[in-house]
Amino acid sequence: MTAPAVAPYFFPMIGNKTIERIQASGFRSVWAVTGGGIAAVHAMLVHPGASRFVLDVRIPYSAEALEKFLGDKPVSACSEAAARLMAAKALESGTLGVACTAALQTNRARKGADRAYICIQSLEKTVCKRIDLEPGTRAEQDTTLSEILLTLLADFVGEHDER
Numbered sequence: 085m086t087a088p089a090v091a092p093y094f095f096p097m098i099g100n101k102t103i104e105r106i107q108a109s110g111f112r113s114v115w116a117v118t119g120g121g122i123a124a125v126h127a128m129l130v131h132p133g134a135s136r137f138v139l140d141v142r143i144p145y146s147a148e149a150l151e152k153f154l155g156d157k158p159v160s161a162c163s164e165a166a167a168r169l170m171a172a173k174a175l176e177s178g179t180l181g182v183a184c185t186a187a188l189q190t191n192r193a194r195k196g197a198d199r200a201y202i203c204i205q206s207l208e209k210t211v212c213k214r215i216d217l218e219p220g221t222r223a224e225q226d227t228t229l230s231e232i233l234l235t236l237l238a239d240f241v242g243e244h245d246e247r
Contacts, residue, residue, distance in 0.1 A: 098238070102238050106137060106234075107128070107134060107136045109241040111180040111206070112178045112179045113138055113139060113174075113179070114140045114181055115138065115140070115141045115174060115182045117143055117183070118170075118184070119161070119184075119188060119200070120187075120229045120230075121186060121229055122230070123226050123227055123230035124230035124234050128234075139178045140178070142174065147161060156169075161185060162186060162187040162196070164203070164214065167201035168212060171203040171210065180204065180205070180206050180241075182204050182237060184200060184202050184229070184233055185200065186200035186229055187200070188217065188225045189222040189225055190222070197216060198218075199217060200215045201213070201214055202229075204236060204237060211236065213232075
């Protein structure tokens with residue numbers, strides 16, 4: 085019996101071939117996401133073969149959980165420094181640390197603009213990026229952020245191509 089075809093995920097720029105090539109890259113990734121980027125995790129895990137690439141996913145969502153995960157309280161949870169620490173911590177358990185920390189739309193007062201930081205780290209290199217998010221719903225912002233995260237990940241592992 086052949087496996088059923090996988091429907092393309094809801095990211096216009098990320099096709100099944102790209103997800104499959106990321107999974108077949110040889111990296112063993114550990115993810116740490118907080119505040120956003122969860123749709124990227126979902127996209128990786130619902131695609132057959134996810135265990136070739138994803139070893140573990142951590143979601144230290146509250147300030148206390150993030151502090152416990154990092155072993156120290158970051159100056160700002162949504163910062164490049166926090167994303168770098170998260171990626172380095174994730175890398176301790178795999179060959180690739182994938183981190184995303186975000187401040188998306190919320191129903192409470194918050195300092196600063198809607199933004200996120202992604203950091204991907206291997207033993208050989210580290211790539212970090214700040215993403216300024218347009219106003220929208222939290223779900224829309226997470227979808228945008230997750231597509232950017234998957235695109236950066238594909239570029240990082242050298243497996244990005246057309247759908």
